[in-house]
Amino acid sequence: KAGVTQTPRYLIKTRGQQVTLSCSPISGHRSVSWYQQTPGQGLQFLFEYFSETQRNKGNFPGRFSGRQFSNSRSEMNVSTLELGDSALYLCASSWTGTRLYEQYFGPGTRLTVT
Amino acid sequence: KNEVEQSPQNLTAQEGEFITINCSYSVGISALHWLQQHPGGGIVSLFMLSSGKKKHGRLIATINIQEKHSSLHITASHPRDSAVYICAVGNTDKLIFGTGTRLQVFP
Numbered sequence: 001k002a003g004v005t006q007t008p009r010y011l012i013k014t015r016g017q018q019v020t021l022s023c024s025p026i027s028g029h030r031s032v033s034w035y036q037q038t039p040g041q042g043l044q045f046l047f048e049y050f051s052e053t054q055r056n057k058g059n060f061p062g063r064f065s066g067r068q069f070s071n072s073r074s075e076m077n078v079s080t081l082e083l084g085d086s087a088l089y090l091c092a093s094s095w096t097g098t099r100l101y102e103q104y105f106g107p108g109t110r111l112t113v114t
Numbered sequence: 115k116n117e118v119e120q121s122p123q124n125l126t127a128q129e130g131e132f133i134t135i136n137c138s139y140s141v142g143i144s145a146l147h148w149l150q151q152h153p154g155g156g157i158v159s160l161f162m163l164s165s166g167k168k169k170h171g172r173l174i175a176t177i178n179i180q181e182k183h184s185s186l187h188i189t190a191s192h193p194r195d196s197a198v199y200i201c202a203v204g205n206t207d208k209l210i211f212g213t214g215t216r217l218q219v220f221p
Binding site: 058 | 147149154155156157158159162202206208210211212213214
């Protein structure tokens, strides 16, 4: 079974631009969660999608948004990029969600904002 | 105070040593996850547990729900175990992460 894939793996953007990151979950998994990892804040939950609906959201500004398609692939978008958005963005998929099922993580997208 | 606390933050060991990493949490949880992150960023899920004890090879994870505490043990540590180990608790539908324990195992 193919693992979780994320594209692109590396990205450099300029302040004020917007960016879209993509995550393809393991086949059959319906839940996709997104996380931000920075040296200062560690890993933080962004949001979770299940069957195309956002089920839960972390404490991030509205510049961070996401969506999930009918094939469970998910995208997250960050608008008006700030220097502090530089981070490793990870997605994880699971059968139905984080509570009761193991999370499978993708390799991450490393975003640098200059 | 963080909702998930890990100790120690850094750990150095000689190959073959028995390793223990601790995790304490202050929120209600449905499950606790132990994750391993290697340089480069990739995260692997080691365990998910909601009670008792689990064992995979040289790794053992335990949880005490009453005391809100979990431990990850590595028996006969090896240099390839060098990584950051992260405890995360499943709370409602999200994960809350500890700050991680950086383990270095020297030959």
